[in-house]
Amino acid sequence: MKKALTSYWYQYMIPIRERDRARKVRAVKIFQKGFNYSQDGQGNRLVYHLQGCNMKCPWCSNPEGMPIDGVILADGEWLLESICPHHAVTGTQVDRSVCRTCEKRECITEHRTKGLYLSYEEMSAQELLEEAKADEMMFYDGGGVTFTGGEATVQYEELKEVLMGLKSCQIHTAIETNGTHPGLPELFPHIGQLIMDCKLCDPQEHRRWTGISNERILRNIREAARCHPRLHVRVPLIGGVNDSAAAREAFLDLFREIKGENVTFEVLAYHAFGEKKWSQCGRTYRMTDDAYVDESVLKSFREAIRQTGARYERT
Numbered sequence: 001m002k003k004a005l006t007s008y009w010y011q012y013m014i015p016i017r018e019r020d021r022a023r024k025v026r027a028v029k030i031f032q033k034g035f036n037y038s039q040d041g042q043g044n045r046l047v048y049h050l051q052g053c054n055m056k057c058p059w060c061s062n063p064e065g066m067p068i069d070g071v072i073l074a075d076g077e078w079l080l081e082s083i084c085p086h087h088a089v090t091g092t093q094v095d096r097s098v099c100r101t102c103e104k105r106e107c108i109t110e111h112r113t114k115g116l117y118l119s120y121e122e123m124s125a126q127e128l129l130e131e132a133k134a135d136e137m138m139f140y141d142g143g144g145v146t147f148t149g150g151e152a153t154v155q156y157e158e159l160k161e162v163l164m165g166l167k168s169c170q171i172h173t174a175i176e177t178n179g180t181h182p183g184l185p186e187l188f189p190h191i192g193q194l195i196m197d198c199k200l201c202d203p204q205e206h207r208r209w210t211g212i213s214n215e216r217i218l219r220n221i222r223e224a225a226r227c228h229p230r231l232h233v234r235v236p237l238i239g240g241v242n243d244s245a246a247a248r249e250a251f252l253d254l255f256r257e258i259k260g261e262n263v264t265f266e267v268l269a270y271h272a273f274g275e276k277k278w279s280q281c282g283r284t285y286r287m288t289d290d291a292y293v294d295e296s297v298l299k300s301f302r303e304a305i306r307q308t309g310a311r312y313e314r315t
Contacts, residue, residue, distance in 0.1 A: 028128055028158045031065045031120040031150065035138065039315050041174030041193045043143030046135050048128070050147055051120040052154035055178055056211040057199070058286050059238055061274030064119040065150035071119045072099060072107065073280045078114035083107045089116075096282035119281075125158060129165045136171065144172025144192065153181035163190035178210075179217040179224075188228050195232045196221055200242050201250035209241055218254070225258035232313065233263065237298060238270045239291045248301060256308045264313035265305050269298055 029051035040047045052068035053060075064071055076092030083089065084107050088098035094116070107116040123131070132145050139145075145166055152159050152175050159175070166173050167190050174193035177184065188194070198221060199214075200206040206214035224231045235251060237243055242251075255265055270291045278285035306312045 026125045026158050026161055027122040028125060028155060028162065029068075029070070029120045029122055031070070032062070036146075037141075037143075040146040040148060040176060041144065041195065042172070043141035044138055045143045045146045045174065046132060046138070047146045047148060050149050050152045050155050050159070053149055053151040053178075054154060054180055054212060055151065057209065059236070059241075059270060059272075059291060061271070061277075062150065063274060063278050063281050063283060067119075068154060071281050072105070072116055073119055073277070074116055074282065075114055075280060080111075080113060080115055083111040083113060083116060094282065099282070125161045125165065128162055129169070132166060132171055133169055139172065142172060144174065146174040146176065148176035151178050151180070153177055153184060153187075156181060156183055160187060160190070163187060166190075179220040180212065181220075182216060184220045185223050185227075188224065191228070193230045193232065194224055194228050195234060196224060198233050198235050198251070198254070200247065201254055202247065205242070205247075221254075222258055225260060225263050229262050231263045232266065232315070233258075234266045234268055235301075236268045236270065237293050237301065238287075239293050241291070243293050243297060248304070251301075252304060252308055255305060255310050259308060259310035261311070264311045266313055266315060267298055267301050267305070269293060269295075 028048075030048050031051045032049035034047060035044060036047050037044050049062065049065055051065055051070055053066045056066070060066065064073055074094045079089050079092055079094070081087075081089045081091075084098075086098050086102060088095045088102070089107075108118050147159060147162075163173050163175075172192045173190060174195060175187070175191055176195040177197070178199075179196045196217075198217070199210060201214070201218070203214055206212075221233065233255070235242070270293055272285070272287060272291075275285045275287075302312060
């Protein structure tokens with residue numbers, strides 16, 4: 001399997017493995033967690049958002065989850081100039097050019113405030129398992145634990161260890177993934193419910209908007225449709241990105257090919273809920289109102305999926 005991993009993935013995995021050897025424990029970087037009902041898998045679920053993503057989607061609602069090493073978020077309401085000895089903080093503003101050359105990061109290593117904070121915290125795999133087991137009474141209606149991101153498979157070895165542990169405890173598991181990791185099929189036996197994004201079928205357009213190829217994604221989607229007992233494929237429909245007639249037909253062709261009793265489909269509407277967080281990360285949110293798709297277009301696409309004979313499921 002290691003030979004199958006691309007150099008792209010190794011740039012994420014090698015630092016994590018070196019850290020784990022040094023600490024003698026496998027740590028999971030988590031930037032958000034909480035309970036959610038049905039939207040991230042069946043029933044009531046404890047959802048962990050894992051740090052790191054190999055895509056650069058400009059509409060992302062969790063930009064703080066993109067860098068594997070995290071990002072320092074700023075909340076202007078709580079900023080204190082005194083926590084930065086390099087004078088990056090002035091009033092409610094942070095000079096990110098100063099942050100980019102900062103090595104010691106005193107604002108988070110020597111202080112703990114609401115104004116500047118690192119996007120993630122770490123838990124060992126065992127701590128995560130113990131937390132899930134302690135919350136087991138909350139997993140009603142077939143619920144369990146979901147891993148999303150960022151992109152959960154960026155922390156592949158950690159994810160695999162925890163999934164195996166949860167399954168041994170008979171806790172239902174789900175992951176939400178962009179489907180890019182070459183080792184994803186190896187995780188299938190440990191995943192009760194597999195939720196995969198399908199953003200674009202055209203390879204050039206996919207690379208244009210996300211920064212990477214969709215070859216592995218489409219291969220993994222087809223493999224999951226062939227052998228995973230419960231696959232849910234989601235399309236985030238975004239104006240000017242994947243709402244054209246050609247993109248729609250490409251989606252429908254794929255769905256006709258992979259449909260089956262074990263596969264369900266869903267079309268999600270674009271939203272800008274993460275816009276503020278882009279600013280907090282020191283980045284510019286570049287999506288405009290043109291990204292919103294009219295409800296009639298969404299309804300038409302959803303109906304077209306049903307007309308292929310595929311199973312449509314709203315979460």
